[in-house]
Amino acid sequence: MSTGKIGVGVIGLRMGNGHLAGYAKDPRCTIIGVCDVDKDLLATRQQEYKARVAVTDYRELLSIPEIGLISVASPDYYHAEQSIAAMEAGKDVLCEKPLTLTMAEAKEIAAAVKRTGRRFMIGQVCRYAPGFVLAKRLIERGEIGRLYLAESEYAHSYRGARGVGDWRVDPRREPLIGGGCHAVDLLRWIAGDVTEAFGYANHLCLTDWPVNDCSLGLFQFASGAIGKVMVSVGCVRPYTMRSVFYGTEGTIVCDNTSADIQLCSQKNLTGAPAFATLPVNIASHNVGAEIREFIDCIVANKPVVTNVDEGVKTVATCIAVAESARTGKPVRVQDLL
Known part of the structure; x- marks a missing residue:
């Protein structure tokens, strides 16, 4: 019934x-x-x-x-x-x-x-983390002027998190795509589509894994902004997705595990630059x-x-970074779509 x-x-x-x-x-x-x-x-x-x-x-x-x-x-x-x-x-x-x-x-x-x-x-799911939602709202409202640089990181130790049956330890699963897509998608959501990517990678921490454990992606956005994403799954530190958004009139520092974000805006300054703290709920995987x-x-x-189109573009951007890291050449994301 x-x-x-x-x-x-x-x-x-x-x-x-x-x-x-x-x-x-x-x-x-x-x-x-x-x-x-x-x-x-x-x-x-x-x-x-x-x-x-x-x-x-x-x-x-x-x-x-x-x-x-x-x-x-x-x-x-x-x-x-x-x-x-x-x-x-x-x-x-x-x-x-x-x-x-x-x-x-x-x-x-x-x-x-x-x-x-x-x-x-x-x-x-990072599109639903309260800190990131507020950061996007502030940027769209013009609180930091025109966005010119966006950066994020996915620092998540996999040293004790191989997955049941070692599903993460698989040559098909670049951590840049499997986990780092969180940070890449976050930047795409806030800064817009990436036109070109360049990548670097190394494999110095999880040496028994069949994939690179650290990657760095550099981006040119269609908006004219530039950006970067760092992905490390062999790091020795607590999990973080610390992100920074630089605009012509201010800066936002945020992540998905803190009870606040920081805003420094030219609109609110009366003296030397200083950050204001804005409270948010913590919901890293909302x-x-x-x-x-x-x-x-x-x-x-x-x-x-x-x-699905958003998912395709994020995967393409991640793959562009991985391909660039292999070839040493920049990759146009549109060529993969």
Whole structure:
């Protein structure tokens, strides 16, 4: 019997636990099915969220008519297969970042969105972190003048976080794309599309891993601004996504783990430059807000802003940095799209 609510299924129950919590809090949703290959975890999540169905094969979820929305929260290299299959089964899809790890698969997902007409959101969750949301609002309001330099970092030690079954330790998964896409997407969201990228990389920390553990991307934005992103997964320090935005009339310093952001604006100065502290809530992975926005789009039949095209462009920008690091030459992002 239909309840009038959106029936939800979640694939991948470690990262997907945040999705389940978000759906459970939204009265417009009902969790019908969960999927994971770990049977103990599957049983735990089924009991916790009172899911009617618990399966180890995601295709079984796709065959349930009452499910209208699928969250794909599995490891990165399953995103394309599972997202495309879900849309072809008539489901809307919320896919965890990164969209995928290759341009070929990114284009296949985008083609499936167009072919099926299903709603699709890419889970670039930094767009919902309160500190970053406020920074973007201030920049759009002109508080720091014209943005001329944007920088961010993804410093996240993977030394004790190889992933279940070592899924992160995979030659297909450059940390620049798999994790660093957070910082790259943040800059794209605030500074706009990147036209050209240059990259450097090294492999000095996690020497038993098959991929570079530190990357630096330099960007030219279509707006005329320039930028950089540093990604380190072998670092010895607490997690941070410290970001700085420089404008012709001020500077913003922010991250997604602090209870405030800092603003220095020419508009408010009466003497020497100084930072004002603006309080924000801490929500580094604000999946709940992401889910609320997607459900709003479904219910009100509104366009999804964090759509598949945004996911494709972020993957392309990351791949441009990785390709430049390999070749020593700048890469035009448009050439990859």
